[in-house]
Amino acid sequence: MTWENYFMPSTTGEVLALLEQHQGQARLVAGGTDLMVQHRWDPLEVKSLIDIGRVPALKEIREDNGRIYVGAAVTHSQLVDSALIQGKGRVLAEAARTVGSPQVRNVGTVGGNVVNAQPAADTAIALVALNALVHVLSPGKEREIPVAETFLGPGKSSIDPAKDLVTAFSFSAPDSREKTCFVRFARREALALPIVNLGLWLQLEEDGDALKDIRIAVGPMAVVPYRARKTEESLKGAVLNEDVLKKAGHSISEEVTPRDSFRGSSAFKKRLIGVALKRGIENALDLKGADWHER
Amino acid sequence: MSGNNNEQGGRLTINFKLNEKDYTLKIDPDERLLDLIRNRLGLIGAKEGCGMGECGACTVIMNGQAVNSCIIPAARADGAEILTVEGLSGGMENDLHPLQKMFLEKGAVQCGYCTPGMLLSAKAFLDQNRGREISREQIKEGISGNLCRCTGYQKIIEAIYCYAREAERIEERKG
Numbered sequence: 001m002t003w004e005n006y007f008m009p010s011t012t013g014e015v016l017a018l019l020e021q022h023q024g025q026a027r028l029v030a031g032g033t034d035l036m037v038q039h040r041w042d043p044l045e046v047k048s049l050i051d052i053g054r055v056p057a058l059k060e061i062r063e064d065n066g067r068i069y070v071g072a073a074v075t076h077s078q079l080v081d082s083a084l085i086q087g088k089g090r091v092l093a094e095a096a097r098t099v100g101s102p103q104v105r106n107v108g109t110v111g112g113n114v115v116n117a118q119p120a121a122d123t124a125i126a127l128v129a130l131n132a133l134v135h136v137l138s139p140g141k142e143r144e145i146p147v148a149e150t151f152l153g154p155g156k157s158s159i160d161p162a163k164d165l166v167t168a169f170s171f172s173a174p175d176s177r178e179k180t181c182f183v184r185f186a187r188r189e190a191l192a193l194p195i196v197n198l199g200l201w202l203q204l205e206e207d208g209d210a211l212k213d214i215r216i217a218v219g220p221m222a223v224v225p226y227r228a229r230k231t232e233e234s235l236k237g238a239v240l241n242e243d244v245l246k247k248a249g250h251s252i253s254e255e256v257t258p259r260d261s262f263r264g265s266s267a268f269k270k271r272l273i274g275v276a277l278k279r280g281i282e283n284a285l286d287l288k289g290a291d292w293h294e295r
Numbered sequence: 296m297s298g299n300n301n302e303q304g305g306r307l308t309i310n311f312k313l314n315e316k317d318y319t320l321k322i323d324p325d326e327r328l329l330d331l332i333r334n335r336l337g338l339i340g341a342k343e344g345c346g347m348g349e350c351g352a353c354t355v356i357m358n359g360q361a362v363n364s365c366i367i368p369a370a371r372a373d374g375a376e377i378l379t380v381e382g383l384s385g386g387m388e389n390d391l392h393p394l395q396k397m398f399l400e401k402g403a404v405q406c407g408y409c410t411p412g413m414l415l416s417a418k419a420f421l422d423q424n425r426g427r428e429i430s431r432e433q434i435k436e437g438i439s440g441n442l443c444r445c446t447g448y449q450k451i452i453e454a455i456y457c458y459a460r461e462a463e464r465i466e467e468r469k470g
Contacts (some may be wrong), residue, residue, distance in 0.1 A: 006325070037348060102361055103348065103351060103440040104363070107366075107367065
């Protein structure tokens with residue numbers, strides 16, 4: 001016997017009431033694709049589970065006042081299939097598409113992916129690139145924090161599933177000068193953890209092709225999803241051409257400090273992330289390598 | 296609040312439809328959907344391969360979507376419609392669904408352990424893509440969550456492809 005109660009509330013109010021009532025003895029579960037596996041090998045010490053998958057408000061994807069909102073219990077499959085996310089959150093749709101398998105994507109949620117706080121969680125990397133906010137409700141408290149600030153270490157989030165309910169993630173809807181995309185290298189194209197992954201957001205100047213601003217989120221390059229700020233700075237204001245891209249690739253390879261791990265050696269990951277960045281910028285701008293010569 | 300009917304001792308009463316039949320069952324709060332299907336209902340088509348959501352041998356269709364029943368809490372079956380391989384032929388006992396027949400015809404069954412999961416992933420994928428032309432590449436993605444350790448993938452993909460083409464022709468004739 002493990003948990004003694006399994007609750008399936010249907011409103012956020014009910015979720016909060018249950019959290020308050022159980023005073024840390026209950027924790028939230030969304031898809032459970034990570035939790036059910038972890039529990040098998042390392043049983044959770046919790047008396048009750050509160051399943052948030054039946055709260056309609058947490059399963060919505062919507063645009064409101066120039067921001068895109070993605071409910072915490074939205075599944076990876078929902079993200080992949082959403083016309084709104086395909087159109088205005090390309091990096092997130094592409095990231096979601098690479099996770100696990102159809103069975104895992106049908107069940108696993110974006111909220112779970114972020115709160116589980118793995119340094120190369122695909123949708124987390126995408127949300128960091130989008131500079132997304134996480135909207136959190138706790139009994140008597142409501143707060144919004146940048147997603148990037150919730151990661152404290154491998155598997156460690158500042159969001160406590162025994163106290164905090166993530167209601168949604170939000171990011172500003174891009175205009176026509178903003179582009180995003182996601183790049184991932186893995187051993188195979190399904191059911192494989194990324195060797196490296198990269199989420200990219202960039203903004204071109206109103207007139208011309210100079211890069212006004214850029215955000216590069218990468219994993220697993222540190223204990224948490226990593227923003228390559230040095231490389232970002234070096235690219236701001238640059239007019240993109242083959243040479244600039246090459247330098248950016250070198251720059252990010254120098255900047256990151258991945259570990260040797262079962263995914264690959266540090267040297268391999270450093271090399272690969274440079275390729276990922278070049279490919280990412282090309283994909284985001286829908287350029288093929290050949291186009292550079294004409295620009 | 297659905298499913299929140301924990302009694303003393305924590306058991307829950309759930310209602311669901313499985314293979315077109317209605318069930319009301321008392322389950323343990325930490326029970327897995329796979330155990331409910333195999334141990335309580337005696338339907339052993341869904342298999343436990345890895346037990347961690349990677350191999351797809353435990354795949355069933357829940358509310359139209361393929362899921363790994365080994366990592367789904369049984370409580371979540373409350374209110375759901377579930378299809379297992381036993382229900383694939385639509386209640387015709389001793390008969391097979393045309394997709395199953397195609398698996399046999401094309402030699403897509405070797406040891407058979409992955410077959411129920413493969414069939415259900417294929418079914419969910421084909422249902423979601425009804426009316427669209429389907430490529431072998433898309434089929435590969437559709438069954439990418441199912442491992443076949445006999446590595447008979449070519450025959451499996453061929454069987455699904457041929458079935459889809461045949462189903463397409465039948466739809467066209469009807470239309």
